[in-house]
Amino acid sequence: DIQMTQSPSSLSASVGDRVTIACQASQDISNSLNWYQHKPGKAPKLLIYDASTLEVGVPSRFSGSGSGSDFTFTISSLQPEDIATYYCQYTDELLRFTFGPGTRVDLK
Amino acid sequence: QAQLVESGGGVVQPGGSLRLSCAASGYMFTIYGMHWVRQAPGKGLEWLTFIFHDGSKKYYADSVQGRFTISRDNSRNTVSLQMNNLRAEDTAIYYCVRYNSGRGDYWGQGTLVTVSS
Numbered sequence: 001d002i003q004m005t006q007s008p009s010s011l012s013a014s015v016g017d018r019v020t021i022a023c024q025a026s027q028d029i030s031n032s033l034n035w036y037q038h039k040p041g042k043a044p045k046l047l048i049y050d051a052s053t054l055e056v057g058v059p060s061r062f063s064g065s066g067s068g069s070d071f072t073f074t075i076s077s078l079q080p081e082d083i084a085t086y087y088c089q090y091t092d093e094l095l096r097f098t099f100g101p102g103t104r105v106d107l108k
Numbered sequence: 109q110a111q112l113v114e115s116g117g118g119v120v121q122p123g124g125s126l127r128l129s130c131a132a133s134g135y136m137f138t139i140y141g142m143h144w145v146r147q148a149p150g151k152g153l154e155w156l157t158f159i160f161h162d163g164s165k166k167y168y169a170d171s172v173q174g175r176f177t178i179s180r181d182n183s184r185n186t187v188s189l190q191m192n193n194l195r196a197e198d199t200a201i202y203y204c205v206r207y208n209s210g211r212g213d214y215w216g217q218g219t220l221v222t223v224s225s
Binding site: 032034036038042043044045046049050055085087089091094095096097098099100101102 | 141143145147152153154155158167169203207209210211212213215216217218
């Protein structure tokens, strides 16, 4: 089974900072990689799919890149409402989801 | 706008059973597969199970295989999760998720299951 790792596990940044999260798959997954935002008490929200496609309605400060086994998620200018945990996720050939362990983003 | 609403959570003793339901609205339910995903306290997201749009195929995580059963009623736009032989480690918020072309594009708000004596 393919495993997903994320780094860092947590980070603190200031409003306006550029934030970058890395996600690595244990094997080549092409561009089958999605990113979610999860705030406490809320439903997780899809932000990016197919590694780099922005979901409809998601602000353009969010972006994703990468292919193969190495992926990056970026917030170009951190806003207070972006405080959340971010997960990468892979879908296998049986349509099962594998999530990364998550990256918690806090305000400095 | 698609909407998913889970229900059926609560407190149950170890070894007990619980049935969760997810009511879908705002889209053509019959053409989308559905997942259940959970988050235990202080932990990340864990995928549990998936059912095809027509119920023809189902897949389970090893952690729930043989104890949990996913089903759907396309006449009522609902997907259910029957949970048997519950353990303390099944304590979590349970989310139903719409599957769309490789991604989970709509999530419910979740329902809390607590397994405790």
